Amino acid sequence: MPPATAAPVPSATPAGAPALPLRRDDPLDPPPALGLLREETPISRLAFPDGAEGWLLTRHEDVRAILADNRFSADRITASSPVRRVTFKPEDRPGLLLTMDPPDHTRLRRLLTPYFTTRRMQALAPRIEGIVDEHLDALRAAGPPADLVPAFTLPIPSLVICELLGVPYEDRARFHAWAATALSLTTTDEEVFAARDALTGYMRELVDAKRRDPDDGLLGVLIRGDNDLTDAELGGIGRLLLIAGHETTANMLSLGTLTFLNHPDQLAAFRADPGIADRAVEELLRYLTIIQFGTTRVALEDADVHGRRVRRGETLVLSLPAANRDPAHFDRPDELDVTRPPSQHVAFGHGIHQCLGQQLARVEMRIAFTRLFEGLPGLRLAVPADEVPMRHDMAIYGVHRLPVAWEE
């Protein structure tokens, strides 16, 4: 695919070590510099925007090993971010599983896991099909062209997670805007904190309302349940699930659609055999790896990693995009192959923090891709590929807009 808009991400630090490579040559491939590092320096020094230095890991084997190693903490309040000067404030911590370590993390994760099992998520399929079809009907009624982001890829996961949690979907304009500000790399730290605080306040009010009048959504169920969750934890859980539950899947849907349109042979294979839908979804997750700057961990003690001495307190960035294109693990890693057998990709992470919502995301993607390509025949881009605005400037990769047309 031709290069798209230049990356408007802020350049990182003036420190001695290099900053995280951000420049992509092809919008659907990770930055080429990550591939070079993976080959030559699989653990390399990395400079962070807050002035600290740490490490960047790019090999599949190393990334998985660190994610499964309890000598490395997930606490993003002590970690440096590879793309921002500040990350989270201590008051953001309650309920934010992503930044917690055992035993606090174990307590919340055990409480939530039963609500996100494969069986429970499969049971949502008929409702998700209904939501997808309603949005396709609306697209057909309005006729081409359309921007698929506001008309299809964003509202579907957003409505699904609202119904699952018991969050009023009428409030979406507000929480979509807070998420966009918090995940943008071009907003100021103050703007990010203000957006997070607004979301925290919104969730606190919602939890208060549900304490008075609990409904059947997950938040109401947790409020009624036999557990010791505080209101701050309930609000934090709601905030994390609401944002993680729609921004990620929405971007996989739009970027996945663009990828299919850009790989007609793969789209033809997908259409020809509905039996490969699950494999196709896994392959898109691997190939696109939308958590584009990876995940971070902090060393709780000095440790030897791939022959280098990592010091206690140093941050390690684990590049999920680089790991998912590692030729030592994947055959023809830079090729999209929707028939590829299951391959232990790390698009959902690995270890105790592995994505809680992964089964939901899989069901949503399988249904949405299948029905979209059936329901809008001849779907094509309505602008040249290099005019699709890519999310270089967001923590979660994807497209800002996806203008398409189809045969009526």
Ligand code: HEM
């Ligand atoms: C395609 C869509 C998705 C992708 C690519 C994705 C990716 C990830 C990744 C990489 C992690 C691990 C982060 C780390 O180890 O630091 C994670 C964790 C998490 N995800 Fe997802 N996610 C997706 C969809 C969802 C959905 C739909 C939900 C909610 C329903 C969700 C909720 C969570 C939560 C709560 C965690 C934290 C788990 C923990 O710390 O124990 N995600 N996700």
